[in-house]
Amino acid sequence: MMDEMEIVKRLKEKGYVLSMPRIAILRYVLSHRTHHTAESIYKALRQEYPNISMATVYNTLKLLSKEGVVHQIMIDENKVVYDSNTYFHPHFKCRVCGKIEDVDLPFNFQIPDELGGRKIEDFHIYLYGVCADCRKKLGI
Amino acid sequence: MMDEMEIVKRLKEKGYVLSMPRIAILRYVLSHRTHHTAESIYKALRQEYPNISMATVYNTLKLLSKEGVVHQIMIDENKVVYDSNTYFHPHFKCRVCGKIEDVDLPFNFQIPDELGGRKIEDFHIYLYGVCADCRKKLGI
DNA sequence: CTTTTGATTTATAATTATTCTTGAAAGAAG
């Protein structure tokens, strides 16, 4: 996974202007390599950058997603979550508390780059159920 | 996969009232065992039931999904798609034309019902890329 | 059969996540 300097270099080469809000968002997601939403980033950055706007957060996340710096994950039916840990891993969502977690599968998983004539460029695995904490609390 | 009669029986046992719009929606999705959206069902049924409402379609799809008659698939970032083919199969979305297709994996795939302390109740696999038609058209 | 009761429907308003628009500001290029 690339570090900030390499990413900044690559984005500049692509002609993007690395303005203050973009750098702030990039730096924030890279320093927390986990799941984010537009809203959570907005709230976290509003303290330091009080006049950043939601639209900028959305636009920047879309940009970073297009450039592969973060991955869009669609495990949640009502919002898009962005993951700055871009190594492939399945995601799990607890139906009780709603928490999203990374999971490791107990076996190797490989998707061919061609399937039935289609070109496969990306794939996602989402698991649903009850997380360990909620099982304990509920005794199930 | 259960047929209409069995499903109706099971839903009645659970105490649901099987009203006309519910039956119509159920019958429609069972006679087209593929992907639907609230909107596509609404449009299809409006001819025969001119005063059915979107809210009813949404509510009924949610009910059918809760009861396992259809599956919610979240491959599309801006709307929920319902699949009335409830045998497990991965889904594919073409990034060019947006079409959603069922795919067969060239190997067996099994998820344990417990993983890292979590209870796994359901899982989804989504593939993204370019479909066979679009590849032909674009020559890629 | 009626009546009653609670579930369901419709129409519409509200909400939520996201995108678009606009004018201003900041950068890059000449």
Add this chain to the structure above:
DNA sequence: CTTCTTTCAAGAATAATTATAAATCAAAAG
């Protein structure tokens, strides 16, 4: 500098979905 382009913030607009409230309907009881 001056011009051309890109990006920004703010808020309006949009699309999918959910909530609300009044009307209707289905099923059970009488």
